[in-house]
Amino acid sequence: MSSSVGSCGCDYVLDLTVQDTFSKLDHSFVKASAKLADSQDARLYLGDYKDADETFLLASFQHLDAHAKNSKAVVYPVKLASGQIISLWLSSFPDENFVHEFGVLTGIYISQYEHLCRSNKDALTTLKNRRAFDLEYIKLNSDMRHDNRQHMLAIVDIDYFKEVNDNFGHIVGDETLISVASILKSFFKKDDSIYRFGGEEFILLLHDLDRQQAEKILNDLRKSFEDFCFAQVGQRTVSIGFAELVNGYDAGVFFERADTALYQAKDSGRNCVMCYEDLVERRVIEPVHTREGSVELFQ
Numbered sequence: 001m002s003s004s005v006g007s008c009g010c011d012y013v014l015d016l017t018v019q020d021t022f023s024k025l026d027h028s029f030v031k032a033s034a035k036l037a038d039s040q041d042a043r044l045y046l047g048d049y050k051d052a053d054e055t056f057l058l059a060s061f062q063h064l065d066a067h068a069k070n071s072k073a074v075v076y077p078v079k080l081a082s083g084q085i086i087s088l089w090l091s092s093f094p095d096e097n098f099v100h101e102f103g104v105l106t107g108i109y110i111s112q113y114e115h116l117c118r119s120n121k122d123a124l125t126t127l128k129n130r131r132a133f134d135l136e137y138i139k140l141n142s143d144m145r146h147d148n149r150q151h152m153l154a155i156v157d158i159d160y161f162k163e164v165n166d167n168f169g170h171i172v173g174d175e176t177l178i179s180v181a182s183i184l185k186s187f188f189k190k191d192d193s194i195y196r197f198g199g200e201e202f203i204l205l206l207h208d209l210d211r212q213q214a215e216k217i218l219n220d221l222r223k224s225f226e227d228f229c230f231a232q233v234g235q236r237t238v239s240i241g242f243a244e245l246v247n248g249y250d251a252g253v254f255f256e257r258a259d260t261a262l263y264q265a266k267d268s269g270r271n272c273v274m275c276y277e278d279l280v281e282r283r284v285i286e287p288v289h290t291r292e293g294s295v296e297l298f299q
Helices: 003-007 010-017 022-037 098-117 130-143 161-168 170-188 211-226 251-267 276-281
Strands: 041-046 056-062 074-079 085-090 151-158 194-196 201-207 238-244 273-275
Touching: 010 022, 010 098, 022 041, 022 056, 022 085, 022 098, 022 130, 041 130, 074 098, 130 194, 130 201, 130 251, 151 161, 151 170, 151 211, 151 251, 161 170, 170 194, 170 201, 170 211, 201 211, 211 238, 211 273, 238 251, 238 276, 251 273, 251 276, 273 276
Parallel strands: 238 273
Antiparallel strands: 041 056, 041 085, 074 085, 151 201, 151 238, 194 201
16 A cells, blocks of 8 residues: 555545445545545546446535536546446546555445445345446446337335324334335335335336326325225325436436426325326426436435
C-alpha cells in the first residue's frame, strides 16, 4: 500500500469494509476515490460508461467549490466477479500515484461488494432487494431492444402502514411486512419478479401483459389483500400504481411514473389501482420523462 493510502487513505479503506448496504458502499467508494484523486467531482455508474444507454448513476461526490464538468474527465472501468461493469468517472486526471491507490480501493470495494452479493435478498422478507432489481433491469432493458413483449412496473404500498408501527410497535409492523411478502409470493406462485424497496413499498415486474391485463391482475392482487386478516392488526389494504416499461429510459424514470400513479391512487381514497399511461391520456397528470429529485435505487 502506498504511503498516501497508508497515511491519509487508511480511513477510506476502513470505511469501505464496514458498509452494510450497496448504497453506502457505493457512496463510500466514490468519496474515497475523489479524495485520493483530488478530483472536484466524481461519479460511479452501473454499466460501461462508453455505452450511455446501459448506465445509470449509482453514487456521486462533489466538493462544495466544484465547478462545471471538466472536459478532461477520465473514466476507470471496474469489472466485478459477476462480469458486471461499474465505471468511476473523475472530473480531472489524477496523478500517477492514484493508479496504485485506486487498485487498493477497488480490491476492497469488490471484496465487500461480493460479500453483500452473497445475499441479494431483503433480510426481513427474503424477497429480492433493490440492487437485485436494478441489476436485472439492465438485462431486461437490453432484451426489450430485440422483442416486442410488454412489461409493467408496479409499486404496491400498504395503506396507513405508519399507523401499524405507531399503534402496535415495529415488531408487529415487521410481522405485517412478512405477511405481505407471503401474500405476494402466494399470488404470483414464484418470487422472481417481486422486490422489497424498503419500508412498506414492494415492486413488481409483470411480463408479457398489456395494460388491461396488468390492471386486472393487480386488482385481483389488491382484492386478495382486502380479504386477508392480518394477525393482530386486522384488515389492511394496499394501493398500487403501475407504468409500462419502454426501452430507452433508466429504471428511475419508470419508478417515478409508477410512483406518480401510486400517488393518485392514494389521493383517490386508497385501496385502488392506477395506471400511469391512463392518467396521462385522461390528462389527470403531466407526463414524466425525467427523474424528479434524487431517487435512491440501491439500498
